[in-house]
Amino acid sequence: MPLQDLDPGHEFPPESLIISETEATAYAAAVGDTSARTSERVPSMAVIAAGLSRFIEHLGLADGSVEVVHTSQEASFVRPVTPGETLEIRATLRSNADRRGSRFATVDMLFLDSAEEQVAEASSLIIVVNAS
Protein backbone atom coordinates (compact mmCIF):
# COMPACT_ATOMS: atom_id res chain seq x y z
CA MET A 1 0.00 0.00 0.00
CA PRO A 2 1.42 3.44 -0.89
CA LEU A 3 2.71 5.50 2.00
CA GLN A 4 0.21 8.31 1.41
CA ASP A 5 -2.67 5.87 1.98
CA LEU A 6 -1.49 4.77 5.42
CA ASP A 7 -2.80 6.35 8.60
CA PRO A 8 -0.62 7.16 11.60
CA GLY A 9 -0.70 4.17 13.89
CA HIS A 10 -0.60 1.72 11.02
CA GLU A 11 1.15 -1.47 12.07
CA PHE A 12 3.17 -3.28 9.46
CA PRO A 13 3.12 -7.07 9.46
CA PRO A 14 5.87 -8.43 11.73
CA GLU A 15 8.75 -9.91 9.89
CA SER A 16 11.82 -11.94 10.57
CA LEU A 17 15.36 -10.61 10.41
CA ILE A 18 18.49 -12.71 10.54
CA ILE A 19 21.93 -11.18 10.05
CA SER A 20 24.53 -13.85 9.43
CA GLU A 21 28.18 -13.55 10.33
CA THR A 22 28.96 -13.14 6.62
CA GLU A 23 26.45 -10.30 6.35
CA ALA A 24 27.71 -8.68 9.53
CA THR A 25 31.26 -8.87 8.22
CA ALA A 26 30.21 -7.38 4.88
CA TYR A 27 28.46 -4.55 6.72
CA ALA A 28 31.51 -3.83 8.89
CA ALA A 29 33.75 -3.82 5.83
CA ALA A 30 31.41 -1.50 3.96
CA VAL A 31 31.39 1.10 6.72
CA GLY A 32 35.13 0.73 7.25
CA ASP A 33 34.90 -0.72 10.73
CA THR A 34 38.00 -2.88 11.09
CA SER A 35 37.57 -3.38 14.83
CA ALA A 36 34.16 -5.07 14.71
CA ARG A 37 34.12 -8.58 16.18
CA THR A 38 31.49 -9.91 13.80
CA SER A 39 31.96 -13.54 14.78
CA GLU A 40 30.61 -12.60 18.22
CA ARG A 41 28.21 -9.76 17.65
CA VAL A 42 26.47 -7.89 14.86
CA PRO A 43 27.49 -4.21 14.69
CA SER A 44 24.75 -2.38 16.59
CA MET A 45 23.72 -0.05 13.79
CA ALA A 46 23.55 -2.90 11.25
CA VAL A 47 20.35 -4.10 12.91
CA ILE A 48 18.71 -0.69 12.64
CA ALA A 49 19.92 -0.23 9.06
CA ALA A 50 18.46 -3.56 8.00
CA GLY A 51 15.11 -2.69 9.55
CA LEU A 52 14.96 0.69 7.87
CA SER A 53 15.89 -0.79 4.51
CA ARG A 54 13.03 -3.29 4.81
CA PHE A 55 10.57 -0.52 5.58
CA ILE A 56 11.68 1.59 2.62
CA GLU A 57 11.60 -1.41 0.30
CA HIS A 58 8.13 -2.52 1.39
CA LEU A 59 6.67 0.89 0.73
CA GLY A 60 8.09 0.92 -2.77
CA LEU A 61 10.29 3.90 -1.96
CA ALA A 62 13.52 2.39 -3.27
CA ASP A 63 12.64 1.95 -6.93
CA GLY A 64 13.66 5.39 -8.14
CA SER A 65 10.11 6.65 -8.63
CA VAL A 66 10.47 9.06 -5.72
CA GLU A 67 13.23 10.84 -3.86
CA VAL A 68 13.61 9.74 -0.26
CA VAL A 69 15.63 11.72 2.26
CA HIS A 70 16.45 10.39 5.71
CA THR A 71 16.47 13.33 8.08
CA SER A 72 16.69 12.02 11.63
CA GLN A 73 17.29 8.84 13.53
CA GLU A 74 16.87 7.58 17.05
CA ALA A 75 18.16 4.23 18.21
CA SER A 76 18.57 2.37 21.47
CA PHE A 77 20.16 -0.96 22.20
CA VAL A 78 19.32 -3.38 24.98
CA ARG A 79 21.91 -6.00 24.20
CA PRO A 80 24.20 -7.08 21.36
CA VAL A 81 22.75 -9.29 18.63
CA THR A 82 24.53 -12.54 17.82
CA PRO A 83 25.20 -13.40 14.17
CA GLY A 84 22.54 -15.83 12.93
CA GLU A 85 20.10 -14.92 15.68
CA THR A 86 16.47 -14.66 14.63
CA LEU A 87 14.83 -11.33 15.36
CA GLU A 88 11.36 -10.06 14.72
CA ILE A 89 10.76 -6.51 13.53
CA ARG A 90 7.55 -4.82 14.59
CA ALA A 91 7.14 -1.53 12.79
CA THR A 92 4.51 1.13 13.31
CA LEU A 93 3.92 4.30 11.34
CA ARG A 94 3.95 6.95 14.05
CA SER A 95 3.28 9.95 11.82
CA ASN A 96 2.53 10.52 8.17
CA ALA A 97 1.76 14.02 6.96
CA ASP A 98 1.85 16.08 3.81
CA ARG A 99 3.72 19.35 3.98
CA ARG A 100 3.98 21.46 0.86
CA GLY A 101 3.73 18.48 -1.41
CA SER A 102 6.26 16.34 0.38
CA ARG A 103 5.45 13.53 2.77
CA PHE A 104 6.98 13.39 6.22
CA ALA A 105 6.78 9.97 7.81
CA THR A 106 8.13 8.57 11.06
CA VAL A 107 8.39 4.84 11.52
CA ASP A 108 9.03 3.23 14.88
CA MET A 109 10.65 -0.19 14.93
CA LEU A 110 11.01 -2.70 17.73
CA PHE A 111 13.48 -5.55 17.38
CA LEU A 112 12.59 -8.59 19.47
CA ASP A 113 14.42 -11.86 20.05
CA SER A 114 12.90 -15.36 20.00
CA ALA A 115 11.80 -14.92 23.62
CA GLU A 116 10.03 -11.72 22.55
CA GLU A 117 12.47 -9.69 24.60
CA GLN A 118 13.39 -6.34 23.08
CA VAL A 119 16.97 -6.09 21.84
CA ALA A 120 16.79 -2.73 20.09
CA GLU A 121 14.43 0.07 19.20
CA ALA A 122 14.55 2.73 16.52
CA SER A 123 12.66 5.66 15.12
CA SER A 124 13.34 7.08 11.67
CA LEU A 125 12.03 10.24 10.05
CA ILE A 126 12.05 10.21 6.27
CA ILE A 127 10.84 12.74 3.74
CA VAL A 128 9.45 11.61 0.41
CA VAL A 129 9.89 14.64 -1.80
CA ASN A 130 6.96 15.64 -3.98
CA ALA A 131 5.14 12.46 -3.13
CA SER A 132 1.64 13.52 -2.26
Place this chain on the structure above:
Amino acid sequence: MTTLPLSPGEKLEQIDRTITQEQVQAYANAAGDHNPIHLDAEFAAKTPFGRRIAHGMLTLAMVSEMLTTAYPDNWASGGRLKVRFRAPVFPGEAVHVSGEVKKVTDKDSVRTVEITIAVKKDDGEGVITGQAFVPIR
Protein backbone atom coordinates in the same frame (compact mmCIF):
# COMPACT_ATOMS: atom_id res chain seq x y z
CA MET B 1 42.59 -1.86 30.41
CA THR B 2 41.07 1.04 28.52
CA THR B 3 39.83 4.02 30.49
CA LEU B 4 36.30 5.02 29.61
CA PRO B 5 35.68 8.68 28.76
CA LEU B 6 33.68 9.79 31.78
CA SER B 7 34.64 13.39 32.40
CA PRO B 8 32.83 16.38 30.94
CA GLY B 9 34.90 17.84 28.13
CA GLU B 10 36.69 14.57 27.47
CA LYS B 11 36.83 13.67 23.79
CA LEU B 12 36.25 10.26 22.27
CA GLU B 13 38.75 8.90 19.76
CA GLN B 14 37.86 10.59 16.48
CA ILE B 15 37.23 8.70 13.24
CA ASP B 16 38.42 10.31 10.02
CA ARG B 17 37.39 8.55 6.86
CA THR B 18 36.83 9.31 3.18
CA ILE B 19 33.66 7.82 1.76
CA THR B 20 33.98 6.37 -1.72
CA GLN B 21 31.36 5.35 -4.26
CA GLU B 22 32.66 1.78 -3.99
CA GLN B 23 31.97 1.94 -0.27
CA VAL B 24 28.46 3.27 -0.92
CA GLN B 25 27.82 0.37 -3.29
CA ALA B 26 29.17 -2.12 -0.74
CA TYR B 27 26.99 -0.56 1.95
CA ALA B 28 23.90 -0.78 -0.29
CA ASN B 29 24.53 -4.48 -0.77
CA ALA B 30 25.24 -5.12 2.90
CA ALA B 31 22.35 -3.11 4.32
CA GLY B 32 19.85 -3.85 1.55
CA ASP B 33 19.27 -0.18 0.74
CA HIS B 34 19.46 0.18 -3.03
CA ASN B 35 17.81 3.57 -3.34
CA PRO B 36 19.06 4.98 -6.67
CA ILE B 37 19.89 8.33 -5.10
CA HIS B 38 22.93 6.51 -3.71
CA LEU B 39 23.77 4.33 -6.70
CA ASP B 40 22.41 5.71 -9.98
CA ALA B 41 24.34 8.72 -11.25
CA GLU B 42 21.73 9.55 -13.88
CA PHE B 43 18.89 9.45 -11.35
CA ALA B 44 20.84 11.40 -8.75
CA ALA B 45 21.68 14.12 -11.28
CA LYS B 46 17.98 14.98 -11.46
CA THR B 47 17.60 15.42 -7.71
CA PRO B 48 18.33 18.65 -5.82
CA PHE B 49 21.63 17.11 -4.73
CA GLY B 50 22.77 16.89 -8.35
CA ARG B 51 24.81 13.74 -7.80
CA ARG B 52 24.91 10.55 -5.79
CA ILE B 53 25.00 10.80 -2.01
CA ALA B 54 26.13 8.36 0.67
CA HIS B 55 23.53 6.70 2.86
CA GLY B 56 23.00 8.62 6.08
CA MET B 57 23.08 5.29 7.89
CA LEU B 58 26.53 4.62 6.50
CA THR B 59 27.86 7.73 8.18
CA LEU B 60 25.86 6.97 11.31
CA ALA B 61 27.54 3.55 11.44
CA MET B 62 30.80 5.39 12.06
CA VAL B 63 29.23 7.18 15.00
CA SER B 64 28.22 3.83 16.44
CA GLU B 65 31.72 2.50 15.77
CA MET B 66 33.21 5.42 17.70
CA LEU B 67 30.88 4.76 20.64
CA THR B 68 31.62 1.02 20.56
CA THR B 69 35.34 1.75 20.68
CA ALA B 70 34.95 4.20 23.55
CA TYR B 71 32.49 2.10 25.57
CA PRO B 72 33.01 -1.49 24.41
CA ASP B 73 30.79 -3.17 27.02
CA ASN B 74 28.25 -0.42 27.42
CA TRP B 75 27.22 1.03 24.07
CA ALA B 76 25.54 -2.11 22.71
CA SER B 77 23.92 -2.83 26.08
CA GLY B 78 21.80 0.16 26.92
CA GLY B 79 23.21 2.87 24.68
CA ARG B 80 20.92 5.21 22.80
CA LEU B 81 21.27 8.10 20.41
CA LYS B 82 19.24 10.77 18.72
CA VAL B 83 20.69 12.47 15.65
CA ARG B 84 19.76 14.70 12.75
CA PHE B 85 21.20 14.38 9.27
CA ARG B 86 22.11 17.95 8.38
CA ALA B 87 23.80 17.63 5.02
CA PRO B 88 24.51 14.92 2.46
CA VAL B 89 27.93 13.37 2.05
CA PHE B 90 29.07 13.01 -1.52
CA PRO B 91 31.37 10.13 -2.44
CA GLY B 92 34.94 11.38 -2.38
CA GLU B 93 34.36 13.58 0.64
CA ALA B 94 36.04 13.05 3.99
CA VAL B 95 34.07 12.96 7.21
CA HIS B 96 35.31 13.52 10.73
CA VAL B 97 33.31 11.77 13.43
CA SER B 98 33.74 13.18 16.91
CA GLY B 99 32.21 12.91 20.33
CA GLU B 100 32.68 14.85 23.54
CA VAL B 101 31.37 14.03 26.99
CA LYS B 102 28.83 16.69 27.86
CA LYS B 103 27.79 15.55 31.30
CA VAL B 104 27.53 12.56 33.58
CA THR B 105 24.48 11.85 35.69
CA ASP B 106 23.83 9.31 38.42
CA LYS B 107 20.35 7.98 38.90
CA ASP B 108 19.09 4.73 40.42
CA SER B 109 22.62 3.38 40.76
CA VAL B 110 23.28 3.87 37.07
CA ARG B 111 25.83 6.35 35.80
CA THR B 112 24.90 7.72 32.38
CA VAL B 113 27.31 9.56 30.14
CA GLU B 114 25.83 12.06 27.71
CA ILE B 115 27.97 12.64 24.63
CA THR B 116 27.65 15.38 22.06
CA ILE B 117 27.98 13.89 18.59
CA ALA B 118 29.24 15.77 15.56
CA VAL B 119 30.15 14.63 12.08
CA LYS B 120 31.73 17.28 9.91
CA LYS B 121 33.33 17.60 6.50
CA ASP B 122 36.76 19.06 5.81
CA ASP B 123 35.27 22.52 5.46
CA GLY B 124 33.48 22.23 8.80
CA GLU B 125 30.02 21.72 7.34
CA GLY B 126 27.91 19.70 9.75
CA VAL B 127 26.71 16.35 8.47
CA ILE B 128 25.28 14.84 11.64
CA THR B 129 24.56 16.40 15.01
CA GLY B 130 23.03 14.86 18.08
CA GLN B 131 23.44 13.22 21.44
CA ALA B 132 24.25 9.77 22.67
CA PHE B 133 23.65 8.35 26.11
CA VAL B 134 25.67 5.46 27.47
CA PRO B 135 24.89 3.75 30.80
CA ILE B 136 27.92 2.67 32.80
CA ARG B 137 26.95 -0.27 34.98
